[in-house]
Amino acid sequence: MNAIRKKQNAGLTLIEVMIAMVVLVIIALGALSYQYYAALHARAALAQMTASRTAQLLVDDWKSAGGSATYNPTNLNLGFTDSDLDGADYEITVDNLPMYMNLSYNNIELDDEAQITLRKITVRVNWRNDHRIPTGRAEEEASMELSTYVRVDASSG
Numbered sequence: 208m209n210a211i212r213k214k215q216n217a218g219l220t221l222i223e224v225m226i227a228m229v230v231l232v233i234i235a236l237g238a239l240s241y242q243y244y245a246a247l248h249a250r251a252a253l254a255q256m257t258a259s260r261t262a263q264l265l266v267d268d269w270k271s272a273g274g275s276a277t278y279n280p281t282n283l284n285l286g287f288t289d290s291d292l293d294g295a296d297y298e299i300t301v302d303n304l305p306m307y308m309n310l311s312y313n314n315i316e317l318d319d320e321a322q323i324t325l326r327k328i329t330v331r332v333n334w335r336n337d338h339r340i341p342t343g344r345a346e347e348e349a350s351m352e353l354s355t356y357v358r359v360d361a362s363s364g
Contacts, residue, residue: 251336255349257301258332262353265308265330274312274326274357295333306334315356322360329354 264285269278280287280297287308290298295307309331316325329352336349 253302254304254334254336255351257304258306258334258349258351259353261299261301261306262308262330262332262351265310266328266353266355269310269328269330270355270357274328274359276312278310280308280310304334306332308332314359324359326357326359327354328357 265280268280268283269275272278281289285299286301287297287299290296290307292298292307294309296310297308299306299308310329311331312326312328314324314326318324331350331352333348333350
């Protein structure tokens, strides 16, 4: 008779099954949440990498042009266009990411005798950052700035 009673007690009760289901749902929601935030961070990193490469392209090309005050990236024929927005000189869309560039330069030192100027050239890239972790705030704009120095002499710029 004890053998029969042990077989009946070997099953799971409804409460044990419900607790196991709740634990599994919590684990599944945690895993889905992790995947969601990982995908958001991956898209944000891709946007930043795209903007960084675009800024590096402009800085390198502008430097190879001798840091000319009249440098215009639309001459590259890569899709740069003059911008209609205030504070942005040029715009381009790369990988469905619209970016707005501001190009500026500042003469740091001038050697009148040798007719050489040390010029700091700067490219600032702004893009809409809709890949941020939701904070309840309106979408924010992300930006990055790259600068370098170029020697401008009387013959190059």
